[in-house]
Amino acid sequence: MSSTREIAVVTGASGAIGSAICRRLAADGYAVVAQYRNRAEAAEALKTSLDDAGAPCDLFRADLATPDGVESFVAHVRRLTEQDPPAGIRTLVNNAGKLLGPSLQDATPDAFDQYVAVNLRAPFFLAQGLTPLMHPGGSVVNISSASAHIASAGDLVYAMTKAGLESLTKNLGGARAPPGSRVNAVVPGFTDNGHPAFSDDTARAYMGGLSALGGVAAPEDVAAAVGFLVSDASARTTGSLLDVTGGMTLSPRPHTAGSVKDLL
Numbered sequence: 001m002s003s004t005r006e007i008a009v010v011t012g013a014s015g016a017i018g019s020a021i022c023r024r025l026a027a028d029g030y031a032v033v034a035q036y037r038n039r040a041e042a043a044e045a046l047k048t049s050l051d052d053a054g055a056p057c058d059l060f061r062a063d064l065a066t067p068d069g070v071e072s073f074v075a076h077v078r079r080l081t082e083q084d085p086p087a088g089i090r091t092l093v094n095n096a097g098k099l100l101g102p103s104l105q106d107a108t109p110d111a112f113d114q115y116v117a118v119n120l121r122a123p124f125f126l127a128q129g130l131t132p133l134m135h136p137g138g139s140v141v142n143i144s145s146a147s148a149h150i151a152s153a154g155d156l157v158y159a160m161t162k163a164g165l166e167s168l169t170k171n172l173g174g175a176r177a178p179p180g181s182r183v184n185a186v187v188p189g190f191t192d193n194g195h196p197a198f199s200d201d202t203a204r205a206y207m208g209g210l211s212a213l214g215g216v217a218a219p220e221d222v223a224a225a226v227g228f229l230v231s232d233a234s235a236r237t238t239g240s241l242l243d244v245t246g247g248m249t250l251s252p253r254p255h256t257a258g259s260v261k262d263l264l
């Protein structure tokens with residue numbers, strides 16, 4: 001992939017939100033380096049659609065649950081930046097995730113480690129490997145979850161990993177880790193990723209009922225927030241969490257007046 005465009009590195013590009021982020025950043029003028037794990041067909045379809053639009057897209061297969069997978073992806077991106085002319089990294093979007101994690105009762109040590117490996121360890125070591133290659137003005141964007149902010153007993157381990165990812169965001173942003181670059185997170189609520197729950201009326205109504213705005217998000221809503229955080233429009237924003245949950249983290253009260261005095 002030789003291009004004069006700055007590079008946007010996106011993990012989990014075969015998924016719904018990841019592919020929307022890739023399309024958004026390609027439209028914003030970046031050359032996309034897209035990581036996927038199992039869904040080669042979805043990744044290839046993304047690449048074809050970006051190629052057709054004249055936007056360079058490089059695909060790389062890696063299992064980010066393993067240190068070797070993370071290392072091989074970092075080495076691959078490093079090689080891309082060493083091309084002639086050398087390319088700079090504009091952003092690392094840590095989007096790949098293991099969703100819907102176990103409860104206190106169901107978790108096993110192995111499952112716990114898998115969630116931590118994909119959702120927390122991989123973003124940490126990708127940031128360690130790639131931020132030194134980032135141009136001033138570049139930024140890391142981590143994809144967190146509303147689960148880090150609300151009681152999520154059924155997804156307890158998942159929620160814990162996302163809370164850790166937000167801590168990484170704040171600490172790395174505060175430490176000004178890479179020279180001149182920024183670190184932020186996007187916090188999505190329920191976002192239609194094609195999971196059967198989003199086609200089930202009861203499940204969809206339940207999910208919509210948890211947000212102040214109602215309904216669920218589209219992957220493009222999350223991608224728009226990422227686009228903002230990558231752009232110069234957010235040049236003074238670092239260590240922040242951009243909430244796109246539709247108000248899910250506000251704990252909307254069950255009745256609209258929302259005051260104890262109305263109960264008296």
Ligand SMILES: NC(=O)c1ccc[n+]([C@@H]2O[C@H](COP(=O)([O-])OP(=O)(O)OC[C@H]3O[C@@H](n4cnc5c(N)ncnc54)[C@H](OP(=O)(O)O)[C@@H]3O)[C@@H](O)[C@H]2O)c1
Nearest residue numbers: 012014015016017037038039064065096097145190191193
């Ligand atoms: N959808 C929601 O309601 C929602 C809400 C809040 C936050 N989020 C967050 O948004 C992000 C994207 O979620 P999504 O809804 O788009 O899910 P998705 O469609 O299931 O996509 C998940 C992506 O992560 C990749 N992945 C999973 N395990 C991996 C591993 N071990 N190594 C490398 N890649 C791995 C998958 O790759 P393969 O499929 O190729 O294996 C896929 O590309 C996640 O971080 C998730 O926690 C989603």
